[in-house]
Amino acid sequence: MAEQEQRRPTRGEKESAEPVDVGPAQSVSRGSERLKGELDDLLDEIDEVLESNAEEFVKSYIQKGGE
Amino acid sequence: MPVPKLLGLETEYGIVHRGVEDPNPVSASSLLINAYLSNRHTPGMGPSSPRIGWDFVDESPQNDARGFGHLGSMVPEVETHLVNAVLTNGARYYVDHAHPELSTPECADALAAVCHDRAAELILIESMTAANAVLPDGEELVIYKNNSDGKGNSYGCHENYLMDRKTPFAKIVQHATTHFVTRQLFTGSGKVGCEAPWVPEGSVPFQITQRADFFEEEVGLETTLKRPIINTRDEPHADPLLYRRLHVIVGDANLCEVATFLKLGTTAIVLAMVEEEFLDPAFGIADPVRALQQVSWDTCLKQQLALVDGRTASAVDVQWELLEQAEKYILQRGTGLIGGPVAELVIRRWEAVLASLESRPTDLVGVVDWISKKYLLDGLMERHGLEPGDVRLAALDLQYHDLRPDRSLFRRVGAEVLIAEEEAITAMEQPPIDTRAYFRGRCLQKWPESIVAANWDSMVFDLGGETLRRVPMMEPTRGTDEHVGTLLDECETVADLLHRLSS
Numbered sequence: 216m217a218e219q220e221q222r223r224p225t226r227g228e229k230e231s232a233e234p235v236d237v238g239p240a241q242s243v244s245r246g247s248e249r250l251k252g253e254l255d256d257l258l259d260e261i262d263e264v265l266e267s268n269a270e271e272f273v274k275s276y277i278q279k280g281g282e
Numbered sequence: 283m284p285v286p287k288l289l290g291l292e293t294e295y296g297i298v299h300r301g302v303e304d305p306n307p308v309s310a311s312s313l314l315i316n317a318y319l320s321n322r323h324t325p326g327m328g329p330s331s332p333r334i335g336w337d338f339v340d341e342s343p344q345n346d347a348r349g350f351g352h353l354g355s356m357v358p359e360v361e362t363h364l365v366n367a368v369l370t371n372g373a374r375y376y377v378d379h380a381h382p383e384l385s386t387p388e389c390a391d392a393l394a395a396v397c398h399d400r401a402a403e404l405i406l407i408e409s410m411t412a413a414n415a416v417l418p419d420g421e422e423l424v425i426y427k428n429n430s431d432g433k434g435n436s437y438g439c440h441e442n443y444l445m446d447r448k449t450p451f452a453k454i455v456q457h458a459t460t461h462f463v464t465r466q467l468f469t470g471s472g473k474v475g476c477e478a479p480w481v482p483e484g485s486v487p488f489q490i491t492q493r494a495d496f497f498e499e500e501v502g503l504e505t506t507l508k509r510p511i512i513n514t515r516d517e518p519h520a521d522p523l524l525y526r527r528l529h530v531i532v533g534d535a536n537l538c539e540v541a542t543f544l545k546l547g548t549t550a551i552v553l554a555m556v557e558e559e560f561l562d563p564a565f566g567i568a569d570p571v572r573a574l575q576q577v578s579w580d581t582c583l584k585q586q587l588a589l590v591d592g593r594t595a596s597a598v599d600v601q602w603e604l605l606e607q608a609e610k611y612i613l614q615r616g617t618g619l620i621g622g623p624v625a626e627l628v629i630r631r632w633e634a635v636l637a638s639l640e641s642r643p644t645d646l647v648g649v650v651d652w653i654s655k656k657y658l659l660d661g662l663m664e665r666h667g668l669e670p671g672d673v674r675l676a677a678l679d680l681q682y683h684d685l686r687p688d689r690s691l692f693r694r695v696g697a698e699v700l701i702a703e704e705e706a707i708t709a710m711e712q713p714p715i716d717t718r719a720y721f722r723g724r725c726l727q728k729w730p731e732s733i734v735a736a737n738w739d740s741m742v743f744d745l746g747g748e749t750l751r752r753v754p755m756m757e758p759t760r761g762t763d764e765h766v767g768t769l770l771d772e773c774e775t776v777a778d779l780l781h782r783l784s785s
Contacts, residue, residue: 258661269677279380281294281437282505
């Protein structure tokens, strides 16, 4: 795992609008910073692979309780 | 006294047999596991001979940690006739009820456990491929890493932590419960809808966890009915005078590696603090069963929970408090018993995730499962103008957990990776080096033909004579590479090994 210097947020700072720099580099600035195009591509892929008969798929997914 | 927080995961996977009229999940699970075992038995796949059975002699899942018997309780069944194998990485791979289940080997820290959880996923994926290769055309086994079928049936992802026998169980109950209720914020895998029978349909369109709906008690022995937040199964699989094994049934199976890492890492630290009486005895949640569901059902993270001292606090506030205590604990006591440097990483990620939950949860796409799933659900709803309750949302929920690489929606999120693929592939065959799993795994690799059976705390060897030899492994921190690595290298035969172990 990548080591990275990180500023420790205190309770007071958490209210600020500045995003806290978190953890390894891969996780920085995802989500709302994500380009709209990236989400569109992702949804294109989901439209492609999502079970075509959603109704039947969901209905037939039945498991026995476990543990 | 605190003891090293060895830990592990046992995960039951959802299984679907497509293309048959009347699928039988027990035989499908057996087929799946046998296909893997045959696949790995192929000459050239290494020295593993994984068809070594599980030894049930020391299993006692009906013992209760509170010290009393099991009157009126549902005693967990031990199904000795089903497929049950020990792998060369020290894991157990078996059929439990109607699911394939894989228990990781004992790990010394949360990162090693994430590695073995990833290895487990790869084992299940290889199992699917191997099974589907022998099934008739039109049939397919599909495995899901989730905990609910959306119709009121749940199956578990259990955690195990080594604890000091002397710690009073009541203290574990109080503080672990506080953590279990509030850690859902980052351990939840997300679920479309609600399965608690008294909740009107449609009133909880999406919630944080798969499992919260199924919990009805604070403390108890059951795992399949009236599930308790704290499970009291007292089956240490180790010296019972020194240790207990806290068996945690309240968590979700995670696909995000950071979520698994934090689930295990934060819990290990909280339990170490319980052992050292580091936490304020007055700090706790007043009505944990209700709070478990309140937290799970509130994706805005604003719900105030009643505390035992009369105050109220949000789940995030409670987590900040636990984190603050954990930081103080580490300053005073160090990290020697909670995974060393890995504990420092746990603290940093814990802090960062709590900060993101408060400031901008969407930063946790690819880090926390429920947030990743919600991101996909919201995107799909917006694109197609779907209303809550649309069946395509439930389909997306299920398919998020599909382990087939070409169908998995989780794999498309681009989640943060903690374990390199090669490490996980290695861990499919190699045990951790720093727990007794090392001894189990190395013996299985080196002398498979001489091992009759194995379980968590012993191995049974056959030297060809009249009697079998059982080697007890009651100390989970022994049998490591450091402890027996050279010995295992030097011994040519099991007879050598047993001779040197007893001399």
